Amino acid sequence: MTFLHREREQLARLLPGFDEQLSRQEPANLEARGSSVIRDFAAAGGAGLLVPREHGGLGANATQATEVMRALGSRSASVAVGTTMHHYKIAWLAETLQPELRAPILERIARQRLLVASCGAEGQQTGGVFNPGIEVREHHSGVVVNGVKRPCSLVWDMGILSMLVRLPDGHPMSGEMAILLIDADHPHLHRHELWLNDALAASQTDEIRLKNVYVPPEAIIPIGADTAGKGASANLIWFEILITAAYLGAASGLVEAAANAPGAGIETVLDSIAMLEGAYLAVRGLAQRVDAGDRGQSALADGIICRVAAQRAIRESTSHALRVLGIHATPDNFRAAAAARALAFHPGGTRDGIPALLNYYNGGRLVLS
Template identity: 40%
Template sequence: MILLATERDLLERALPGFDERLAALGTDGADDPDSGVVEEFRAAGGGNLLIPAGLGGAGLGCLEGVRLQRAVGSRAPALAVGSTMHHYKVAWLARELDGPVAASVLRRVAAERQLVASCGAEGRVGGSLFTPGIEVSALPDGLRISGTKRPCSLVRSMGLLSLLAAGPEDSAYAGQLVNVLVPADAPGVSRQPFWRNRVLRAAQTDAVVLDGVHVADSMIVPVGLPSHSAQRITSNMLWFQLLITAAYLGVATGQVERLFRLDRGTAGDRIAALAPLESVAAALESAARELDAGRCDDDLLGRVLLTRYTAQRAIAEATDRVLELLGGMAFVTGGEGAEALLASRALAFHPPAESAMREPLDHWLRGDGLVLA
C-alpha cells in the first residue's frame, strides 16, 4: 500500500497534472493567498467534478468526492476547505433540486467553469433554515436580497453566491424555502475583509454584502415547504458533512505522511498516528456509498455526524503526535506544514458543533428522530 495512492490517482484522472502542481507548491505555498491556487483549480475544471455529466460536468459521485477532498486536503488545506463549499452545493442542487432552474444554472456553471460560494444556513431539519440578518422582499420578476453573509469562502473567485432563504409572503415563493443564486457581479454585491487568521487564508473566506440585490426568478430554486423538505435538507447536510470531514482528514493525513517520508519516530508511532485516520476514512467511504445508492435519512446523517466527531478526535491525536515527532526545531523555525497542523483542527468550528449535538444524538440513539441544533 502507498499512502493516499487511491485518492491521488483519482485526482490525477479527474484533473491531470493538478496533484503534481500542488505537490510542487507544498502545503505552505498552496495555502499562500497569493498562490492563485483557487483560480488554477477553477480554470482546470475542478468545480465541475461533482456536476452530473448530463449537465456538462464530470459526473463523479459522493464516494469519489470524499476521496478527492482527502487528496486535495493532503496537499492544499485551504483549497480543500474552500472547494468543499462549492462541491456540496452543486452536488445537492443537481441531485435534490433537479428541476429546470437548477439544471439551467448548473449547465452555465459547468460551461463557464464557475465556482459557487455557499452561504447555506444551518438549523432544524424541516424547520426554519434561513439565516437571520438577510432581508428578502418580493419583486415582480424575482426577489430583492439585502444583508451580510459571513464567513463565506471563495468570495474573490466565485461566479455565484448561493444562500437559503424564506420566500416572502407576498411573493410566488410564500411559505417556501428557496435557494437563491446571486451572480457575483450583480449590482449591489460587494466584499469586505473578515478573515484575520493566517491559517486557511487561501480559502478566500471573507464577508459578502448584499445591498438591495435583484435576483431574477431564473436564479431562484424552490426547495419546498419547510414541513415537506426534511429529506432535501438532510441530503444537503450529508453532502456537506462527508466532504468537509474528508477535507480535514486529508489535511491530517498529509501531515502524518511526513512522518513516513522523514522516517520520524518508531514504526509503532507512525502506525498509531495513521490507523485512526484510516478507520475514519473507511467509515466516510461507507456512508458515501450509501448516499450514492440513494439512501438519505436521519440514521445515515446520525452515523455521519458520529463519524465526523470521531474524526475531530482522531485528527487531534494524530497531529499532536506529528508535532511531537517532528521535534522542537521544526516548530521553532516554522517548518513546512506548521500552519497545516493548526488548520486541521478547524473541522470543529463547522456546524453543527459537537457540543450542540450531544443531546440530539443521544435522543436519536434512544429511538427518537434526529433534530439538528
C-alpha cells in the same frame, strides 16, 4: 500501497496533472491569502467534479469525491475546504433540481468553470445553517436581500453566490426554504477582507455584503418548509461527508510529513495513520451508501457520528505528528495542524450536532438549526 496512494490516484484520474501541480509548490504559497490555488483548481476542471457528465462535468460519485477531497486536503487544506462549499451545493442541485432547471444551471457552471460560494452561517456563535442572518423581503414575485455574510469561502473567485433562506411573507411560496442563486458580479454585492488567521487563508474565507440585491423568480429554487425533510437532509449529508474528508486530508498530510521526518519512519506514526484511516473509512462507507441512494435521517445521523469521530482522530493524530516532528516542525506543519482542527467550526460539530443527535436517538427528528 503507500499512505494516500488510493486518494491521489483518484485525483490524478479525474483532474490529470493537478496533484503534481500542487506537490511542486511550497505549502506556504498554497495556503497564503492571494494564492491562485482556488483559480487553478477551477481552471483544471475541478468546478465540474460533481456535475453529471450529461451536463458537461466530470460526473464523480460521492465515493470518488471523498477520495478527491482527502487527496486535495493533504496538499492544501485551503483548496479542499474552500471548494467543499462549492461541491456539496453542486451535488445537491444535480439530484434535486427538475431537469428543465438543472441542465442550464449545471451546464453553465461546467462550461464556464464557475465556482459556487455557499452562504450559510457556519463559524458563528448564533444563527445556523438555516439562519444566515440575511434580511429577505418579497419584490415582484422575487426577493430582495440585504445583510452581511461572514464568513464565506471562495469570496474572491466565486462565479455564483448561493444562499439558503426562508421565503418571506408576501411571496407566493412564503414560509418555504429556498436556494437563491446570485451572480457574483451583481453591482450590489460587495466583498471585504475578514479572515486574519494564516490557517486556511487561501480558502478566501472573507465577508460578503449585500445591499438591495434583487433575485428574480427564476433564480429561486424552493426546497420545502421542512428543515428535517429529505431535500434538506440530502444537502447536509453531502456537506458532512465532503467537509470531513477534506479536513481528514489536511491531517493526513501532516501525518505523512511526520512519517517522512528524519529518524521517524512510518511505524512511529502508525497509531495516527490508523486513527485517520478508521475515521476516513467510515466516511467513505457513508459515501457508498449515498451512492446507493440513501438520503434519509439515519444517513445524516451517521454522517454526524463520522464527523465527531473524525474531529477526535484529527485532534489526536495532529498532536502526535507535531510531537514526532519535534524540532523539525516547520511553520507549515503548525499551520496544517491548526487548519485540520477547524472542522469543529462547521455545522454538524459538537455545538449543534450532539444535541440534534440526542434528540434523534430519543425518538425525535434530526434537525440542525
